[in-house]
Amino acid sequence: MLAQSPFTYTPTGGDWLRILPELIVLAAVFATLLADLALPVGRKGWLAAVGVVGAIISGGSLVYVNSLSGTSAFFGMITSDGVALFAAGVILLSLGLALLFSPSYLARQKIARVGEYYVLLQMSALGMMLMAAANNLMTVFVGLETLSLALYILCALPQTRLRSQEAGMKYFILSSFASAFLLYGMSLIYGATGATGIPDIRRFLDAHQAALSQGFGPLLFVGMSLMLVGFCFKVSAVPFQAWTPDVYTGAPTTVTAFMSVGTKVAAFVALARVFVIALQTQNAHWEPVIWAIAVLTMIVGNLLSVTQRDVKRMLAYSSVANAGYLLVAIATASPRAVASLLFYLAAYAVMNVGAFGVTLLVERRDGRGTTLDDFDGLGRRNPALAAAMAVFLFSLAGVPPTAGFLAKYFVFYAAMVGNQVPLAIIGILASVLGMFYYLRVVWAMYFVEPTPGAMPVALPEREPALAAVGAAAHGAIEEATASPETEIEVASLAAQAIPVESVLTSVRIRTSASSAVALVIAVTLTLLMILFASPLDAYAQAAASALFH
Numbered sequence: 001m002l003a004q005s006p007f008t009y010t011p012t013g014g015d016w017l018r019i020l021p022e023l024i025v026l027a028a029v030f031a032t033l034l035a036d037l038a039l040p041v042g043r044k045g046w047l048a049a050v051g052v053v054g055a056i057i058s059g060g061s062l063v064y065v066n067s068l069s070g071t072s073a074f075f076g077m078i079t080s081d082g083v084a085l086f087a088a089g090v091i092l093l094s095l096g097l098a099l100l101f102s103p104s105y106l107a108r109q110k111i112a113r114v115g116e117y118y119v120l121l122q123m124s125a126l127g128m129m130l131m132a133a134a135n136n137l138m139t140v141f142v143g144l145e146t147l148s149l150a151l152y153i154l155c156a157l158p159q160t161r162l163r164s165q166e167a168g169m170k171y172f173i174l175s176s177f178a179s180a181f182l183l184y185g186m187s188l189i190y191g192a193t194g195a196t197g198i199p200d201i202r203r204f205l206d207a208h209q210a211a212l213s214q215g216f217g218p219l220l221f222v223g224m225s226l227m228l229v230g231f232c233f234k235v236s237a238v239p240f241q242a243w244t245p246d247v248y249t250g251a252p253t254t255v256t257a258f259m260s261v262g263t264k265v266a267a268f269v270a271l272a273r274v275f276v277i278a279l280q281t282q283n284a285h286w287e288p289v290i291w292a293i294a295v296l297t298m299i300v301g302n303l304l305s306v307t308q309r310d311v312k313r314m315l316a317y318s319s320v321a322n323a324g325y326l327l328v329a330i331a332t333a334s335p336r337a338v339a340s341l342l343f344y345l346a347a348y349a350v351m352n353v354g355a356f357g358v359t360l361l362v363e364r365r366d367g368r369g370t371t372l373d374d375f376d377g378l379g380r381r382n383p384a385l386a387a388a389m390a391v392f393l394f395s396l397a398g399v400p401p402t403a404g405f406l407a408k409y410f411v412f413y414a415a416m417v418g419n420q421v422p423l424a425i426i427g428i429l430a431s432v433l434g435m436f437y438y439l440r441v442v443w444a445m446y447f448v449e450p451t452p453g454a455m456p457v458a459l460p461e462r463e464p465a466l467a468a469v470g471a472a473a474h475g476a477i478e479e480a481t482a483s484p485e486t487e488i489e490v491a492s493l494a495a496q497a498i499p500v501e502s503v504l505t506s507v508r509i510r511t512s513a514s515s516a517v518a519l520v521i522a523v524t525l526t527l528l529m530i531l532f533a534s535p536l537d538a539y540a541q542a543a544a545s546a547l548f549h
Helices: 013-018 020-038 045-067 082-109 114-132 137-155 162-193 198-207 209-234 243-250 253-278 280-306 311-332 335-362 383-397 403-417 421-447 471-480 490-495 500-504 513-531 533-548
Strands: none
Touching: 013 020, 020 045, 020 082, 020 114, 045 082, 045 114, 082 114, 082 253, 082 335, 082 513, 082 533, 114 137, 114 253, 137 162, 137 253, 162 198, 162 209, 162 243, 198 253, 198 280, 209 253, 209 280, 243 253, 243 311, 253 280, 253 311, 253 335, 253 533, 280 311, 280 421, 311 335, 311 403, 311 421, 335 383, 335 403, 335 513, 335 533, 383 403, 383 421, 383 513, 403 421, 403 513, 403 533, 513 533
16 A cells, blocks of 8 residues: 555755755855865964854744744654744854854863864754754654754863763763663654654644554553653753752863753754644653652752852853753643743753853863852952953842843742642742752852962963954953963962962963953843843744644
């Protein structure tokens, strides 16, 4: 029967136009490869510029794709609906910021494989965009593996750092198990419903409730459970979060900044499509499980963050807690909740990438230097850098009226409206606990004297590729943070009988041009989200409503 009616499908021009943002990122990947071959070693900073230009053009194409009629592409495998475009915009913004932070960081950490780094970073973003736009379980998996394979290598890219090799190996092994769970769950869902398309699964479940009770039910429930395990690993939800602090700490900080945001955007959008949309009729079975996971993730993530003195590790555990807040929206499973999920992801992206950006500027050449002691007196050593970090931390803590506060407000309000009042109350109490460890860093920067052992870092000269772009921002920060060109070593100070404490209060951390641009963008967007919260939330609500209907 199948031989008599073979499946054929020819993509149309409209199909290719609906994935135009992804195609532009792919073109930027090829352009980066060619530029890497042409540029000498000392000019690799231009590779970041190629990636940034690609991200900007791809972001601009989102407006055009949004104006097209229809959203389905490639026989329903991919969608260009409002949720997918919103997620793509957040991912591209995170990619651009990570690229801007990268040149000086790679030079300071002496990471030799610069070309591979930029290509893999953009490929991981491509996988995230594909996963967020997936309208079929198979496309979800392809996007997931595309982003995962690139991140495995990026985490272990510094070949001389044992912690990075350990991070890459842990992430590879544990993520492979999670992917296996996810794929096996997808196969069981297909066995129960006979479909892999998200709309097709929804239609089957709507029409065959009786069939589920006559034998297909157990197969469906086991499939849902296995898929939930895979998704929970990707979003760092308890009890599948053990890999997060080790991988985030060991990976290059620019990679950590990007993956902490991008993977959450892609995974949570895919999670919402699969469970909130495709499996909506079965929410009586999966909602209590996600409810419990959300509670555990919020509580455990905040409690473990309180015990950390390494800021990078603290931000890793705080990402676990933020995954719990986002799971509140998934458990609520309403259009208002999905809209709050999108707004939260956008706010979390700019403030978390910004916080990691400041952390990587404080970090030393050996990959260490990110403890609270290293942030002591940062407000005196580098007032502009400390002020930027304070903006990000206040927003992450949810202090009114920051973007982080608005994001939490939208999520908890949606939970209360959706009859999830206990879950909202637990989330509010957990977020109050989270204020402690964020504000502790602010206290260290402004109210604690610098520790003698914590030496500031001098970044390399501004890369020529981005010097023109960052002239204004760099000049403003340089004026406030004028500093020596080289790192001062404690041993040499002691040999010269110069009191270390007196020097620490005068030596300041220098920022490069691209890093200054990234910080200015992140701070500006964090503040602008307060002013433009209403239109952004309105777009998120429109996109979520279209997703449900």
